[in-house]
Amino acid sequence: MEPILECRDLTKKYGSKYALYNLNLSLERGQIVGLLGPNGSGKTTLIKLANSLLHPTGGQILINRTEPGIETKKVVSYLPDRNYLGRHMRVDEITAYYNTFYDNFSMERAAKMMDALDIDRRARLSSLSKGTLEKVQLILVMSREAKLYILDEPIGGVDPAARDYILQTILTNYNENATVLISTHLISDIENVLDHVVFLQEGQLVLSESVDEIRTQHGKSVDTLFREVFKC
Amino acid sequence: MLGKLLKFDLKYGMKIFLLLHGILIVISLLGRFLFLDQLNFNEPDAALVSSVALFAAAIIFLLMAVCFCTWMIIAFRFYRNLFTGEGYLTWTLPASGVQHLWSKIISGSILFLLDCIIEGGCVLLLVTGCNVTEAYSVIAPDVNSELGMTLSTFALILFVIMLISGPVSVIQTYFCIAIGQLFPAHRLLGAIAAYFISSFLIQLLSFGLQIGIGLFPEYILIGPTDTADQVGTYLFTTMGYSTVMMIVIAILQYIAVHYIMQKKINLL
Numbered sequence: 052m053e054p055i056l057e058c059r060d061l062t063k064k065y066g067s068k069y070a071l072y073n074l075n076l077s078l079e080r081g082q083i084v085g086l087l088g089p090n091g092s093g094k095t096t097l098i099k100l101a102n103s104l105l106h107p108t109g110g111q112i113l114i115n116r117t118e119p120g121i122e123t124k125k126v127v128s129y130l131p132d133r134n135y136l137g138r139h140m141r142v143d144e145i146t147a148y149y150n151t152f153y154d155n156f157s158m159e160r161a162a163k164m165m166d167a168l169d170i171d172r173r174a175r176l177s178s179l180s181k182g183t184l185e186k187v188q189l190i191l192v193m194s195r196e197a198k199l200y201i202l203d204e205p206i207g208g209v210d211p212a213a214r215d216y217i218l219q220t221i222l223t224n225y226n227e228n229a230t231v232l233i234s235t236h237l238i239s240d241i242e243n244v245l246d247h248v249v250f251l252q253e254g255q256l257v258l259s260e261s262v263d264e265i266r267t268q269h270g271k272s273v274d275t276l277f278r279e280v281f282k283c
Numbered sequence: 284m285l286g287k288l289l290k291f292d293l294k295y296g297m298k299i300f301l302l303l304h305g306i307l308i309v310i311s312l313l314g315r316f317l318f319l320d321q322l323n324f325n326e327p328d329a330a331l332v333s334s335v336a337l338f339a340a341a342i343i344f345l346l347m348a349v350c351f352c353t354w355m356i357i358a359f360r361f362y363r364n365l366f367t368g369e370g371y372l373t374w375t376l377p378a379s380g381v382q383h384l385w386s387k388i389i390s391g392s393i394l395f396l397l398d399c400i401i402e403g404g405c406v407l408l409l410v411t412g413c414n415v416t417e418a419y420s421v422i423a424p425d426v427n428s429e430l431g432m433t434l435s436t437f438a439l440i441l442f443v444i445m446l447i448s449g450p451v452s453v454i455q456t457y458f459c460i461a462i463g464q465l466f467p468a469h470r471l472l473g474a475i476a477a478y479f480i481s482s483f484l485i486q487l488l489s490f491g492l493q494i495g496i497g498l499f500p501e502y503i504l505i506g507p508t509d510t511a512d513q514v515g516t517y518l519f520t521t522m523g524y525s526t527v528m529m530i531v532i533a534i535l536q537y538i539a540v541h542y543i544m545q546k547k548i549n550l551l
Contacts (some may be wrong), residue, residue: 084388102375104550124377137295137363151287152376 055080055199055230056101060110062099063096063254070096071254073110080198081227083244085273086234087283088251094234095132097251098203101232102129116197125154128197130188132204132234138177142170142187149191161194162233164220182209193224200231206240214240238274248273250280284378288386293393294354295364301392304401307349311405314342319409324418326353342409346402357391358456362474364466370550380544388453388537395449403442427527444522451533455481458536462545467551485532489525496524 056078063071071093078084088094094223099105100112103119114123136145142165149156165172168186176184189205202221206214214237220245225231235241250257257280262273269276318338322331365372365383373383411417419426423434430437459481463474 099550104371104374104548106546121377121379124375129371129375131368131369131371132372135368137369148291152284153290158482272529 052077052080056186057113058097058110059113061097061100061107061112062109063093063100063105064108069254071100071107074251074254074256076249076259077242077255078230078232078247078249081092082219082246083231083233085238085239085241085245086232086251087236087248087273087277088192088257091253092251093254094251095203098129098201098232098234101199101201102127107115110197111193126198128192128195128200130200130205131191131201132207134184134188135174136184136191137189139175141173141175142179143172145176145187145191146169146172153195155196157194157196160224161190164190164194164224168216182213185209186213186217189220193220196226198229200225200229202231202233204235205233206235206237211240218244238277239272245273250277252281284426285382285386288378288382289390292360292364292386292390293517295360296394300356300397303349303352304398306344307401307405310345311342311408315409315412318499319415320412322414324414329366346405350398353394354456355454357394357453358460361387361391361457362460365548366460366470366550367542368550370548374548374550380548381541384457384541384544387457388450391453391456392450395453396446399442399445399449403445407476436491440519444526447526448529451529454536454540459539461540464543464549465547467549481536485529488532489528492524493521 054077056076058074058076061071061074061076062069072100074093074097074135086094086097096105097112098131100107101119103124111226112119115126117123140148144160146158146165149161150158162247165187168183168190170183170190176187179187181201185205186209189202192200192202200221206217209217217252221233233241233245242262247259247261249259260268265271265276279282322335324331363369368494378386419434427433438447456478459477460474462477463470463472466473
């Protein structure tokens with residue numbers, strides 16, 4: 052099967068500093084992949100490149116065999132690590148916004164998740180708590196029938212109980228041919244849902260292995276291996 | 284896609300826009316019926332002159348303030364939609380950078396156009412009372428002679444120039460904000476600096492152009508401007524050249540914004 056995301060000698064430079072250097076990476080379809088690495092390892096740069104928010108200095112990044120652009124934006128559902136919604140909008144307005152722009156957005160799925168979480172659809176986004184806002188953002192992203200979900204710190208700002216709900220939402224709302232790429236520091240929380248992990252350090256690939264391989268070959272959990280590899 | 288983007292862009296800030304212009308219309312109506320219609324220009328005295336001067340100053344200030352607020356809505360929307368956290372949603376919509384830019388230019392120009400029409404309508408409402416038009420008819424021949432045309436024609440031409448300058452101002456504003464994005468640590472400051480520097484350069488260019496083609500008042504070709512018809516001729520020749528120059532500059536600024544939006548965006 053063709054990879055959903057492929058990096059070929061991907062390089063991104065900010066001034067004289069390399070954020071990514073000759074990165075070669077291939078992600079298969081139908082997996083939940085953890086994108087892990089310390090701060091400044093190039094995770095966010097890679098995510099931005101995949102979403103066409105940056106342009107590579109060298110090499111190539113392909114999503115569904117296409118360079119990031121209008122066509123790839125139709126199949127990538129992206130959750131940034133910050134509030135990215137217009138705070139002046141109401142929940143139902145932002146839902147309608149998504150429905151207008153994305154052909155693969157399911158109003159029914161969004162409504163179902165919002166009802167399950169008891170989110171008031173007439174509430175202004177500015178009136179929601181940080182945790183509720185993050186849930187709304189995740190609901191919008193997971194209500195799309197995308198081929199690649201890119202989630203940047205999806206559980207970073209919520210309490211442990213909400214984390215479980217969010218992980219459950221991710222697991223139950225993507226189809227088996229889609230890939231979910233999750234970038235987080237909370238490895239132990241997501242370890243059980245991951246199929247594959249990618250370790251980045253100083254813009255280069257350190258490891259790209261399945262979680263099963265890590266457990267059988269290294270005899271360690273992903274969290275333990277991460278702490279060893281990136282020991283300060 | 285452009286239509287969808289336009290729809291949401293026009294919606295953004297529309298409530299404030301309507302509120303401000305609603306206030307302007309109400310004040311114009313009150314000014315017309317409660318103040319201007321009550322004036323008697325047949326017996327002018329010092330009190331009449333000073334009250335009219337004060338009223339005119341207040342109205343001009345109000346018109347400028349509403350125009351400035353419209354400009355702020357346009358600038359703020361561009362900055363917020365594309366370069367703050369909201370940019371993460373805007374830039375990941377299945378639309379190209381050019382579509383985003385044109386959506387913002389068209390919607391900004393529509394807001395400016397609406398602003399010009401409403402403000403022009405308010406001015407018309409204020410000055411078309413019988414007492415005002417009768418009082419003006421006394422001095423109309425002198426004014427027409429100075430302008431070389433009737434005041435209504437003069438106002439109409441000014442209005443058309445204002446309409447043309449709308450999209451030009453929108454592009455200049457976007458240019459400054461886009462330039463500000465090239466300074467990640469000081470984006471807002473960069474945009475303000477870009478505005479002042481580009482305005483200064485445009486003024487310099489305009490000044491040089493005026494001297495170069497002999498349009499500077501009483502400088503080379505025009506001669507004294509107090510001759511009949513000379514004020515209007517001078518004003519329109521100057522404005523004509525300025526408009527052409529501004530259009531050329533706007534095209535260059537558009538190319539720069541287009542390039543920055545295609546290649547140099549890096550959201551924080």
